[in-house]
Amino acid sequence: DQQVKQNSPSLSVQEGRISILNCDYTNSMFDYFLWYKKYPAEGPTFLISISSIKDKNEDGRFTVFLNKSAKHLSLHIVPSQPGDSAVYFCAASAGNQFYFGTGTSLTVIP
Amino acid sequence: EAQVTQNPRYLITVTGKKLTVTCSQNMNHEYMSWYRQDPGLGLRQIYYSMNVEVTDKGDVPEGYKVSRKEKRNFPLILESPSPNQTSLYFCASSLIWTISKGLYGYTFGSGTRLTVV
Numbered sequence: 130d131q132q133v134k135q136n137s138p139s140l141s142v143q144e145g146r147i148s149i150l151n152c153d154y155t156n157s158m159f160d161y162f163l164w165y166k167k168y169p170a171e172g173p174t175f176l177i178s179i180s181s182i183k184d185k186n187e188d189g190r191f192t193v194f195l196n197k198s199a200k201h202l203s204l205h206i207v208p209s210q211p212g213d214s215a216v217y218f219c220a221a222s223a224g225n226q227f228y229f230g231t232g233t234s235l236t237v238i239p
Numbered sequence: 240e241a242q243v244t245q246n247p248r249y250l251i252t253v254t255g256k257k258l259t260v261t262c263s264q265n266m267n268h269e270y271m272s273w274y275r276q277d278p279g280l281g282l283r284q285i286y287y288s289m290n291v292e293v294t295d296k297g298d299v300p301e302g303y304k305v306s307r308k309e310k311r312n313f314p315l316i317l318e319s320p321s322p323n324q325t326s327l328y329f330c331a332s333s334l335i336w337t338i339s340k341g342l343y344g345y346t347f348g349s350g351t352r353l354t355v356v
Contacts (some may be wrong), residue, residue: 163344171348171349175346178344220344229283230281
């Protein structure tokens with residue numbers, strides 16, 4: 130059973146606007162949540178993370194929000210740039226393992 | 240350059256013919272892991288290793304073997320590949336897992352696309 134879910138397979142956004150990628154999870158024992166970005170023919174690269182004791186973490190144009198009561202995680206990209214076009218995976222850790230979502234393909238339209 | 244190197248990048252093989260996908264990292268990372276990526280299923284963990292000679296099963300270990308004889312290498316072995324192991328495989332590594340996992344996550348290799356016919 131998928132413990133981390135990304136229900137939107139794809140998202141298109143105009144350049145300069147905000148991109149919001151969403152992720153839901155089921156396991157209340159997750160202690161860290163991360164976002165990875167993946168370009169075609171490359172491995173995923175780490176983008177940003179948040180501890181379960183926080184509700185927001187910001188790094189430049191990227192902000193991750195955590196709503197533990199709703200078991201919901203979101204990544205905000207502001208402003209969106211064409212180079213942000215990629216597949217984004219959310220992931221959550223419990224113990225010695227990470228669990229990944231199925232990914233959301235973001236297209237930023239120039 | 241700090242990296243995780245997987246070989247080969249592409250592999251087509253026949254059912255039952257043993258194969259090994261190599262993985263090497265040059266960052267002195269303790270933790271290494273193998274994932275497979277399939278459409279609609281995301282990345283699923285096959286095996287992981289906390290350190291040399293320590294390996295554990297992930298979510299989908301059936302049909303795979305691993306070994307960790309040296310810190311830098313973590314090969315994935317398919318003793319008798321079957322068509323349902325056709326997938327995109329990623330090796331990943333991380334510094335001391337319990338400290339770094341929330342800060343840096345993994346460094347991933349570029350992937351190995353395996354087709355079993």
